[in-house]
Structure formats: C-alpha cells, structure tokens
Amino acid sequence: MNTWLSLLLKSVIFPGFLFIFAFALFVEWFERKLTGRMENRMGPSYTGPFGVLQPFADFIKLLQKETIDVRSMSTRIVDFMIIASLSLYILCALFIPYTGKSVLSFDGDVVLVSLLLSLASGLLYFAGLLSRNAFTVVGAVRLLLQVVALDIPLVLLAIVPVIITGRFSIVEIAHRMPESLIYAPFLIPFWLVALMFEAITEQAEIERNPFSMPHAETEIVAGYITEFSGVRLALVNLARDVQLTVTSSFLASIFLSGLLRPVSNMAMFINVVLLILETLLIVFVATEIKCITARLRIDIALDLFWKYIIPLCTLLVILLFSVKVIAL
Amino acid sequence: MSVINLIFGPQHPALHEPELFRFKVEGEIVVKAEPRIGYVHRGIEKLFERNSYIRGIYLSERICGICNAAHTVCYCQVVENALGIEPPPRARYLRTIVHELNRIHSHLLLLGVAAEELGFDTLFMLIWRDRELVMDLIELVTGNRVMTAFNTIGGVRRDITPEVAEKCIKALSKLEERVKYYRKVFEEDPTIRRRTVEVGVLPRKEAIKYCVVGPMARGSAVDVDIRRDWPYAAYDEIPFNVIVRDECDVWARLMVRVDETIEAINIVRYALEHLPKGEIRLPLRRAVPPAEAVSRVEAPRGELIYHLISKGGTIPYRLKVRTPTLANLLAAAKLFEGNTIADIPAILVSIDPCFACTDRVTLIDLKDNKVKRVSLRELARRCRK
Structure with missing residues (x-):
C-alpha cells in the first residue's frame, strides 16, 4: 500500500483520531x-x-447546543487554539506504541512528546486569555504558571526510563522496560521514586486535584473555559479527555509497559489490551489522588514544584545516571 | 500590575444564595472587597406586623431554612417574655433537643460545604451522607426533615416517646463516631491544613471591634456563648463546654464547629436521658398585652436577637430580627483583603454565610436623618448606581 495512504488511515482511524476519540x-x-x-x-x-x-x-x-460568541472574545484565534491543542494531543498519540509499533517514531521522541503535551496545554492558555473575562484570564494565567512549573520535571522524569533502558525512542523503551529492571534490580528504587514524582506531576499536567487551580470551580467558576459553549465547549472537553488519555498512555508506555514484539496479529492484539489496561491503571491512581485531596493554592503548588520537585528530580536523574555509569 | 474587577455573584459556584461581592484583584491578591447584600430581601419583618402571633411562628421559621429551630425558639421566647409566661420544664428540654439537633445538622452542612469550597468533593459527599442520620432524627422527633414546626408559644407541639428517645441515642452514637472521624480529617489532612491554617486571620481585638458572634468569635478566642452566658430553654441545667480556639484563622473556625457538633450530640444525649415528666405546653393565648421584649438565642451561626414591641391585640406592632450573618459579614469583608483569590471561598465559608436571613432593608439618609420608604423600582435604580 501507498505509504502516505497508510499514514493517513493510521492517523484517522487507528491509533489516530477515531481510536483516541473512543478511548x-x-x-x-x-x-x-x-x-x-x-x-x-x-x-x-x-x-x-x-x-x-x-x-x-x-x-x-453539546454539539447541538448554541455556540455563543462573547463580544469580547477573539473568536477565530480561540477556535484555532482549541483545534490546534486537540490536534497536538492526537499527534502525540501517534507516537504511542499501542500495537507494539508506533506510527511515528525516532530516537528522542520521548522528550518531544513530553514537550508537545505541555505545548498543547499552553495553547489552551491563549484560548482562555483571549476570552477576555476576569475568570478566564485568572484561570489562564494559573494554567500557564502551572505548565511552566511542571514542564521541567516532566522532561526530567521522561529521561529516567531512557537511562534505565538505554534507549531513546518510546517504542524501544516500551519493549525493554521491565526486562531492564529485572537485569539491573538496583535501579528499581530509582524507578519507584520516579513513579512517585510522576504521579504528582501528572496530576498537575491533567489539572486534577490537588492541582485543579486553572479551573477551580468555587473560585473562578470554570477558569479558562468559562466563556465556552456549544461546539467550542464540546471540543475543549474532548481535548481534555484526550489529554488525560494520551498523557496516561504515554506514561504507561515509558514507565510500565512490557510490550511484545509485533511479530504476529496475536501479539499486536495483546499489546493493545496490555497498554489500555496500564493506561486505565494510571487513570485509576490519578483519580484516587484526585478524590482524596483538597485543591491547593497556586502559590503553594508553585512552591512545591520549584522548591522541591524540580531539584529532587534533577538530583534523581544525576544519581541514576552516575549509578548506571558505575554499574556499566 | 493592573487591577481586575472580579465579581462574585449574584450567581457563583461558591455562593449558595444570591449575593454579590465585588473584589478588586491584583494578580492573585485581593486588594479590596465590597459586599453588597439585599438580593433576597423578602419583606419578612413587615409581614410579621400583618399576621397574628401564631402565624408569626411559621413566618420566623422561614427566615432561615437551615437554622429554623433557632428562629422559632427565639420567636416563641420573645412572645413568652412579652406575655410573662414560662414554658413547662419538659417543653424546655424538648426545645433544647430540637435546637441542638438543628445545630448538628447546620454544622455538618457547613463542614460539607467547606470541603466543597476547598475542592475536596469526596469529603463533602461523605459528610452530607452522614448528615442524613441527623435529618432522619429530626424527622423522627418533629415529623419533618427540615422545617420542624416544633415550637409554639408556651411550649412545643409534639412529645417524644421513650422508644423514640432510645432510637435517637443509638443513632447519635453512630453519628458521634463519624464526626470524630471527620474531626481527625480536618485536623490532619495536609491539603486542608495548607488551605486553611493562617488564612483569614481575625485577631481577638479585631473580632471584638467588629462585634462578631458565634463560632466566628469563638474561633478568635472570644469566649462568648449565649447558651452559657444568658441561659434559655434548658441550658442552665445541662452541662456542656463552650469551645474556644485561639488560632483565629479559618481552620480554627471550622474546628470550633466540628467540636461544637460533638458537644451538641452530648447535650442531646443528656437532655434525652434527663427528660423531666409533665406537660409540654401551656394553654394558648392569642392576645399579647402592651409590652416590649427581647430574646437572644445562640443560633448555629451565632447570636440571634428578636425584639418585639406589642401595643396589645393579636398582631405585633413591630418585630426586629438581627441575624448572626449580618454581624459577621462586615468583619469578613475586611478579611478578604490581602489574601489571594483562592482564599475567598475558604474565608467566605468560615463565616457560614446565610444571606437569606440577613437581607432586610431600611434606607436612612444620613445627611438629613430621614427614613424613607422606597418602591422596588427605585431600589433597583439605586442598586445600579
């Protein structure tokens, strides 16, 4: 088959838009x-x-409902930002090896996907800012502050599986992850600590409690999405679901996965089921954390990230790297 | 940095009643807060002047749905004071029981709302689930879940049987266990503590200056409780502790309410065990001789005052109601300043606002001391200004 046609089918049907939409x-x-x-x-x-x-x-x-264009809103840019954000999340999905191989892949895509996830959240900042309402502006500023703070630990933590497995692409990491730990059990404590930090950072990335400040209901109504309605709201909600799914799948594939080599259809099927289950496991943990915490204040959250999580993650990566180098 | 006008209300997720707060914020810091009350003004004081004393009981109950028992106790007491009668001992104990059950339900409601405002939805749902226990008890004792219609002038309307009392005591011990667990949650949960400790500090001096009442005063180390200081109903015969904390912050105010809930459970239990025998009400008297009377009650939100002037006959000449939220709101407006936007709901919930009871209006022109009656249209025009 024509490679371009195949790429198109993959990005529209599986594991692209339709699959991600349903998932x-x-x-x-x-x-x-x-x-x-x-x-x-x-x-x-x-x-x-x-x-x-x-x-x-x-x-x-929501698609059927009236989409209200608020007079102060820069409608076109807002629409563009929402669609761009949704597309970026789906682009990230193409890097995730649901079947054991991914549509797009190159050495170093771990870092790219971490950054694209933050960038997609960053675009929603513009959507909120350009709605020009007191609530959306405050929400958008909070979102931006949060994205800037969590970006660094996200990339640092993405390096941990890279060091553990010694590979740079998500597919390779996903295949080698549990084996590498079994062959080098002294790395397991690092992996566990990284998982713990990752759980905290993911809560901030997907804006769930205790880091739900950008859309803190009792403070700023719905934060940056306050002015959206109808189709726009449907797309933002979808973008946030896709964000949760893709972020969780990404973390599942680099931190947990033990995917089989895609040699047969059976192996590919097992891989899909395995990765979906691991994604749900991560969503499960995130939801439990969300349910047992109150919302923090943005200054407390920033304190936590800049003063504790970022230095500790840096330390973790340096230690892990030294241990790995010494062990080799 | 530029100042943004952040307008909370009349409709806002943090407010459960229509009320407006205008906050001027710089970044995340609140520089100025202006409360504007009056959205749920219902002309209830005027209605009192047109209805008989008996109808007034039901009217007073509807001033505030949540602390309805406190309002009827206060109303019945003010009429009894004007009549110069005292309800029989059993009625006084029964009043105390319903009043305290009402306090438990009101405090649990507030603690749930507090959890919700802090973004802790699970705690909110769980507290409200356990609040159903006390709602069922209120239904068992009075026949109604919310509007108790229990008190009447000269006594109470229903008696309770020993079986009901036994059921109550059993349910209360279950509730006590749950409240003690929630006490632990509020005391130890790190996210709740980070959001409430040293937020909205109202020092003792300021609390006295602004005349705050109830749990808000007791959270600021002001040792005041009408139940102990000017006992009414059966409070002079029932031993109980007044909870006072000296942290002066939002957390202290919430903890005062948690501890008061436990204390209220003990009061109800004691009252049920020591219920005197006898009549539950005096014969009804429709007319009140010319008199002036005042009654004070410790409602769940603080001191509630009714002031009655009677010129004889079956309807009051004037009845003035001072609800606790009015006393607390002015201090709260000061507390917002200097705190962040995220603290607004926390501080708001710590005063346990109940705007529906607060909204009553008289316009007084300070320049030439004229009291005016205005039409609704003019009132709306003035609000827009």
Missing part, C-alpha cells in the same frame, strides 16, 4: 464512574451498559 470517552466514563463511587454516588448509569455511553451522549448534546 478518551471511555476513559472519561471510567474516571467519572470511579469518582462517583469514591464520593458515595452512582456516577453515570443510564446511557448504555453501566452508563458507558454517557460521555458520548454529552459530547453529542
């Missing part, structure tokens, strides 16, 4: 149901089996 809505249902059960509620239960189609129904419902 993201499933992850949203999973998160909502889990939150509901944690909070002594039912969670979505009516649409589809166990309410699994509820996020899809919400998406369709």
Whole structure:
C-alpha cells in the first residue's frame, strides 16, 4: 500500500483520531464512574451498559447546543487554539506504541512528546486569555504558571526510563522496560521514586486535584473555559479527555509497559489490551489522588514544584545516571 | 500590575444564595472587597406586623431554612417574655433537643460545604451522607426533615416517646463516631491544613471591634456563648463546654464547629436521658398585652436577637430580627483583603454565610436623618448606581 495512504488511515482511524476519540470517552466514563463511587454516588448509569455511553451522549448534546460568541472574545484565534491543542494531543498519540509499533517514531521522541503535551496545554492558555473575562484570564494565567512549573520535571522524569533502558525512542523503551529492571534490580528504587514524582506531576499536567487551580470551580467558576459553549465547549472537553488519555498512555508506555514484539496479529492484539489496561491503571491512581485531596493554592503548588520537585528530580536523574555509569 | 474587577455573584459556584461581592484583584491578591447584600430581601419583618402571633411562628421559621429551630425558639421566647409566661420544664428540654439537633445538622452542612469550597468533593459527599442520620432524627422527633414546626408559644407541639428517645441515642452514637472521624480529617489532612491554617486571620481585638458572634468569635478566642452566658430553654441545667480556639484563622473556625457538633450530640444525649415528666405546653393565648421584649438565642451561626414591641391585640406592632450573618459579614469583608483569590471561598465559608436571613432593608439618609420608604423600582435604580 501507498505509504502516505497508510499514514493517513493510521492517523484517522487507528491509533489516530477515531481510536483516541473512543478511548478518551471511555476513559472519561471510567474516571467519572470511579469518582462517583469514591464520593458515595452512582456516577453515570443510564446511557448504555453501566452508563458507558454517557460521555458520548454529552459530547453529542453539546454539539447541538448554541455556540455563543462573547463580544469580547477573539473568536477565530480561540477556535484555532482549541483545534490546534486537540490536534497536538492526537499527534502525540501517534507516537504511542499501542500495537507494539508506533506510527511515528525516532530516537528522542520521548522528550518531544513530553514537550508537545505541555505545548498543547499552553495553547489552551491563549484560548482562555483571549476570552477576555476576569475568570478566564485568572484561570489562564494559573494554567500557564502551572505548565511552566511542571514542564521541567516532566522532561526530567521522561529521561529516567531512557537511562534505565538505554534507549531513546518510546517504542524501544516500551519493549525493554521491565526486562531492564529485572537485569539491573538496583535501579528499581530509582524507578519507584520516579513513579512517585510522576504521579504528582501528572496530576498537575491533567489539572486534577490537588492541582485543579486553572479551573477551580468555587473560585473562578470554570477558569479558562468559562466563556465556552456549544461546539467550542464540546471540543475543549474532548481535548481534555484526550489529554488525560494520551498523557496516561504515554506514561504507561515509558514507565510500565512490557510490550511484545509485533511479530504476529496475536501479539499486536495483546499489546493493545496490555497498554489500555496500564493506561486505565494510571487513570485509576490519578483519580484516587484526585478524590482524596483538597485543591491547593497556586502559590503553594508553585512552591512545591520549584522548591522541591524540580531539584529532587534533577538530583534523581544525576544519581541514576552516575549509578548506571558505575554499574556499566 | 493592573487591577481586575472580579465579581462574585449574584450567581457563583461558591455562593449558595444570591449575593454579590465585588473584589478588586491584583494578580492573585485581593486588594479590596465590597459586599453588597439585599438580593433576597423578602419583606419578612413587615409581614410579621400583618399576621397574628401564631402565624408569626411559621413566618420566623422561614427566615432561615437551615437554622429554623433557632428562629422559632427565639420567636416563641420573645412572645413568652412579652406575655410573662414560662414554658413547662419538659417543653424546655424538648426545645433544647430540637435546637441542638438543628445545630448538628447546620454544622455538618457547613463542614460539607467547606470541603466543597476547598475542592475536596469526596469529603463533602461523605459528610452530607452522614448528615442524613441527623435529618432522619429530626424527622423522627418533629415529623419533618427540615422545617420542624416544633415550637409554639408556651411550649412545643409534639412529645417524644421513650422508644423514640432510645432510637435517637443509638443513632447519635453512630453519628458521634463519624464526626470524630471527620474531626481527625480536618485536623490532619495536609491539603486542608495548607488551605486553611493562617488564612483569614481575625485577631481577638479585631473580632471584638467588629462585634462578631458565634463560632466566628469563638474561633478568635472570644469566649462568648449565649447558651452559657444568658441561659434559655434548658441550658442552665445541662452541662456542656463552650469551645474556644485561639488560632483565629479559618481552620480554627471550622474546628470550633466540628467540636461544637460533638458537644451538641452530648447535650442531646443528656437532655434525652434527663427528660423531666409533665406537660409540654401551656394553654394558648392569642392576645399579647402592651409590652416590649427581647430574646437572644445562640443560633448555629451565632447570636440571634428578636425584639418585639406589642401595643396589645393579636398582631405585633413591630418585630426586629438581627441575624448572626449580618454581624459577621462586615468583619469578613475586611478579611478578604490581602489574601489571594483562592482564599475567598475558604474565608467566605468560615463565616457560614446565610444571606437569606440577613437581607432586610431600611434606607436612612444620613445627611438629613430621614427614613424613607422606597418602591422596588427605585431600589433597583439605586442598586445600579
């Protein structure tokens, strides 16, 4: 088959837009149901089996609603930013080896994906800022401060699996991750510490409690998405679901994965199931953290990142690197 | 840095009643806060002057849905004072029981809301689940979940049987266990502590200066409680502790409420165990002789005052209500200044605002000391100014 056609099919159907769309809505249902059960509620239960189609129904419902153009909003740029952000998240999905091989891959894509994830959040900052409402501006500024603070630990932590496995591309890391730890058990403590930091950083990346300040409901209504409605809101919600899914899949593939070589269809199928389960595991942990914490203040969160997490992550990477070099 | 006008209300997720706060913020810091009350003004004091004393009981109950028992206790007491009668001992104990059950429900409601405002939704849902225990008790004792309609002039309307008392005591011990667990959560959870400790500090001196009342005063080391200082109902016969904390911050105010809930459970338990025998109400008297009377009650949010002037007959000449939120709101407006936007809901929730009871209006022109009655249209025009 023509390589361009194949690339197009992959980016539109699997593991591109359609797969990510379905998976993201499933992850949203999973998160909502889990939150509901944690909070002594039912969670979505009516649409589809166990309410699994509820996020899809919400998406369709929002598409039908009127999209209000607020007079102060720079509509075109805002729309562009939302679509660009969503596209960037889907682009990141193409780097993730759901079947054991990824659509796009090169040495060093670990760092690229970490940065693209932050950039996509950064674009939503513009969407909030250009809505020009007191709530959206405060929310957008908080989002930007948070993205800037978490960007450094995110990249530093992405280097940890690189050092452990000695490979630079996500696919290779995903294949070698558990083996490398088994062959070098003295690296396991580093891996565990990195996982712990990663759990904290991911909460900030996906804006969940205790780092949900950019859309703190009781303070600034809905933060940077306050002025969005209709199609725009549907797309922002979708972008945030995709963000949660892709971030979790990315972390699952570089920190947990033990994917098989894609030699047969069976192996590829097992890989898809395995990575989806690992993604759900990470979403599960993130949701539990969200449910057992109160929201922090933005200054406390920035303190935490700049004073503790960034220096400690740097130290972790330096130590890990020295240990690895000495061991070799 | 430029100053942004951040307008909270009349509709805002942090406010559960329509009220407006205008905050001037620089970055994240609040420089100035202006509360504007009056969105739920219902003309209730005027209604008192047109309805009989008996109807007034139900009217006073509707001033505040949450602390309705405190309002009816206060109203019945002020009429009893004007009549010069005293309810029988059993009625006084029953009043105390319902009043304290009401306090438990109100405090648990607030603690849940506090958790929600801090972004801790799980705690909010769990506290409200356990609040159902006390709601069921109120229904068991009075026949209604929220609007108790329990007190009447000269006593109470329903008696409780020993079986009901036994059920209450059983449910209360279950509730006590849960409240003690929540006390631990509020005391130890690091995220809650980071958000509330040393936030919205109201020093003792300031608290006295602004005349704050209730848990807000007790959280600022002002040892005041109407139940102990000017006992009413059966409080002079029931032993209880007044909870006072000297941290003066949002956390202290929340902890005062947690501890008061435990104390209220003990009061209800003691009252149920020592319930005197006898009548539950005096014969009804419709007319009140010319008199002036005042009654004070420690409502869940603080001191509640009713002032009644009677010129004889079956309807009051004038009834003035001073609700606790009005006393606390002015101090709260000061507390916002210098704190961040994120602290606004935390401080707001720590005064336990109940605006519906607060909103009553008289316009006084300070320049020439004229009291005016204004039409709704004019009022709306003035609000826009």
